Amino acid sequence: MLVGLAYDLKDTLAVTPGCPEDIAEEYDSVETVNLITASLSSLGHTVLHLGGGTGFLHNICSITDIDIVFNISEGRGNHPGREAQVPSVLEMCNIPYTGSPPQCLSICLNKPLTKQILAASGIITPKWIIIKNEKDLDSIQWEGLRFPLVAKPAHEGSSIGIHSKSVAYDVNEVKMICESLINSYNQEVMLEEYIHGEEVTVGIVGFETPQVLGIMGIKPKANHDMFMYSIEVKRDYVNLVDYECPSLLPEDVLDNIKNISLKTFNILGCRDMARLDFRLDDSLTPYFIEINPLPGLGNHSDLVIMSDLLGIKHRKLIDMILSSACQRYPKCILK
Ligand SMILES: Nc1ncnc2c1ncn2[C@@H]1O[C@H](COP(=O)(O)OP(=O)(O)OP(=O)(O)O)[C@@H](O)[C@H]1O
Ligand SMILES: [Mg+2]
Known part of the structure; x- marks a missing residue:
């Protein structure tokens, strides 16, 4: 088959001053793209690099005989639905692709929304709250939460924004960590009870x-x-x-x-x-x-x-x- 490979490379994201140093952690390395290409080629497929962003759009619109797209693209921008970008375009163009559909990808990158859906189906998940902005920190009923708490950006992966110091033992620590996360990552923060154990x-x-x-x-x-x-x-x-x-x-x-x-x-x-x-x-x-x-x-x-x-x-x-x-x-x- 002619397999298109959709991906976003780390160096496509300009890490500007003031930007957290881990901001491109989700994106892939050339080494990973080469590894997947080698595996697909060894299976007898011809691999076409489609890249990501507008380069991907250009490529997918100009190449007509792709059988399927192998998608590892994380998508662009600080959007909770960014992983859905490439699959959405492929669905629009009626091109087969690997992996989950846009709706699933958008939900799963949103950690609190995912937890809400699963909790409603009886799946056990640590208690959590969402902090939308710094003002929210003043109206929380802290008695309802069991410390320590983990603070994490609500829509990230690859442990972006999750450090050893992301665990807070009291209200003051929580406030400090949340303020820093909100300012650095420009998105909601999820506070979650820490689960000890394996x-x-x-x-x-x-x-x-x-x-x-x-x-x-x-x-x-x-x-x-x-x-x-x-x-x-x-x-x-x-x-x-x-x-x-x-x-x-x-x-x-x-x-x-x-x-x-x-x-x-x-x-x-x-x-x-x-x-x-x-x-x-x-x-x-x-x-x-x-x-x-x-x-x-x-x-x-x-x-x-x-x-x-x-x-x-x-x-x-x-x-x-x-x-x-x-x-x-x-x-x-x-x-
Ligand atoms: N509630 C929690 N209790 C204990 N540890 C936690 C909790 N939440 C996160 N952690 C720790 O932080 C790590 C990273 O958290 P999480 O898996 O939510 O981040 P991620 O960025 O989505 O990770 P991935 O690299 O798998 O995409 C977990 O693997 C776990 O070790
Ligand atoms: Mg994880």
């Missing part, structure tokens, strides 16, 4: 009958009471984190996590792939933290690390995602 991330692949690829424990190498898989830790994961996959949690706990993950994937309308994060409390009850319908597919991404530990090569992972998408498009299956 962290796991869950990979899902598939369309009509999605399957859990694996459940991976994320364990700090050094004993750590208040572990956060923060941006600093993600950047230095080789020295700071041990990954346990398959997870050694008890079978019944793993089954519960699997069921909740698949239910979440279906409720949110995900397709082809996703990665979900949970924290477990003392009784091993999983608390949903967030879902990534557009998970990283580079060598340093959790889904790829998980696949590696399970003996699934990168090209196989890419093949699973592409084959899952092709189920929706009969003309792709025939190629």
Whole structure:
């Protein structure tokens, strides 16, 4: 097949003075684009780089024989719906693509909205509130929340704005962290109760009958009471984190996590792939933290690390995602 690759490179985002240094963390590296290209080529496909932004628009309008677009584009601008930009254009042009539809991508990048939808379906998630602006901080009923609290930008990924110091132990600390986040990231802040205990991330692949690829424990190498898989830790994961996959949690706990993950994937309308994060409390009850319908597919991404530990090569992972998408498009299956 002729496979178009839609992506946004880190260096397409101008990091201007005053802008947080992690602002381009969601965007992909040339290394990741090359890795996916190599995997697609090794599967026998011809790969066409479409890029992102207006370059993508130009390319997609001028090339007529693309069979499917492999989409890893994060989208442009500080918009909670930015990940939906490329799939929306592709739907408008009637071009097949991998991954979740615009509605799903827009919802999932909005962490509080996602939690609200899931909580309404009985999925357990830490208690949270939204801080829209600094004034909101003066009208909060703090007694209703259990400290410590985690403060995070409401519409980001890759731990943008999430540091070891994002955990607040009292009202003054919360106010300081929230003010700094609101000013730096220009968006709402979500305050969430901190869940002590093990962290796991869950990979899902598939369309009509999605399957859990694996459940991976994320364990700090050094004993750590208040572990956060923060941006600093993600950047230095080789020295700071041990990954346990398959997870050694008890079978019944793993089954519960699997069921909740698949239910979440279906409720949110995900397709082809996703990665979900949970924290477990003392009784091993999983608390949903967030879902990534557009998970990283580079060598340093959790889904790829998980696949590696399970003996699934990168090209196989890419093949699973592409084959899952092709189920929706009969003309792709025939190629
Ligand atoms: N309520 C919480 N309790 C405990 N730890 C938390 C909580 N919320 C976030 N964390 C920690 O912060 C990390 C990053 O948070 P989160 O997954 O929400 O960010 P993200 O930017 O969406 O991540 P990703 O890189 O997976 O896209 C989590 O992996 C977890 O270690
Ligand atoms: Mg996460």
